[in-house]
Amino acid sequence: KNEVEQSPQNLTAQEGEFITINCSYSVGISALHWLQQHPGGGIVSLFMLSSGKKKHGRLIATINIQEKHSSLHITASHPRDSAVYICAVRSEGTSGSRLTFGEGTQLTVNP
Amino acid sequence: DAGITQSPRHKVTETGTPVTLRCHQTENHRYMYWYRQDPGHGLRLIHYSYGVKDTDKGEVSDGYSVSRSKTEDFLLTLESATSSQTSVYFCAIGRGLNTGELFFGEGSRLTVL
Numbered sequence: 001k002n003e004v005e006q007s008p009q010n011l012t013a014q015e016g017e018f019i020t021i022n023c024s025y026s027v028g029i030s031a032l033h034w035l036q037q038h039p040g041g042g043i044v045s046l047f048m049l050s051s052g053k054k055k056h057g058r059l060i061a062t063i064n065i066q067e068k069h070s071s072l073h074i075t076a077s078h079p080r081d082s083a084v085y086i087c088a089v090r091s092e093g094t095s096g097s098r099l100t101f102g103e104g105t106q107l108t109v110n111p
Numbered sequence: 112d113a114g115i116t117q118s119p120r121h122k123v124t125e126t127g128t129p130v131t132l133r134c135h136q137t138e139n140h141r142y143m144y145w146y147r148q149d150p151g152h153g154l155r156l157i158h159y160s161y162g163v164k165d166t167d168k169g170e171v172s173d174g175y176s177v178s179r180s181k182t183e184d185f186l187l188t189l190e191s192a193t194s195s196q197t198s199v200y201f202c203a204i205g206r207g208l209n210t211g212e213l214f215f216g217e218g219s220r221l222t223v224l
Contacts (some may be wrong), residue, residue, distance in 0.1 A: 004153065012117065042217045044215070088154075101153030
């Protein structure tokens with residue numbers, strides 16, 4: 001079992017729909033990242049959070065440390081939101097801080 | 112843009128040839144990372160650097176070496192490329208070791224025939 005599991009793997013939505021992407025992890029973490037990878041391949045950081053909720057425009061990220069779960073929500077989705085969304089968790093080990101990435105969720109928003 | 116560029120962006124090479132990928136940053140970040148991205152896997156760390164001439168191995172370092180002779184440049188070398196090293200390679204930079212926000216390059220697609 002991977003340390004970081006994302007669901008769904010693929011998601012197709014119609015423009016305007018509310019979208020939720022989930023991330024579950026099995027290790028204790030100090031922070032969680034949400035990243036966006038566009039079809040051209042570039043990766044950008046959306047959020048870094050360790051508790052509660054963060055909002056940026058139409059994107060909202062929440063995390064529940066006790067349940068080891070995070071969600072990324074997109075309100076009023078648009079075709080330009082089509083991308084791969086990647087969850088990554090930072091855990092602390094004997095050799096220092098380590099980042100583990102999920103495999104990503106492919107989102108397609110149709111007009 | 113975080114001021115990070117990778118070169119080349121695309122390369123096709125043959126098994127057994129040496130390959131060097133370059134990552135260049137203009138942000139003066141201390142930490143630089145090389146990841147590879149493959150279907151069925153999340154991004155996996157190959158090597159990272161925490162300063163000039165200071166580097167360490169990641170989880171998939173076999174077959175790769177790195178060098179950092181200047182703050183702004185981090186080179187990834189495949190001494191003798193193999194087909195299993197066909198992948199998309201991403202460079203990232205950050206202020207702390209796996210802490211804080213990461214900034215990624217555009218990726219370098221390498222095909223080893």
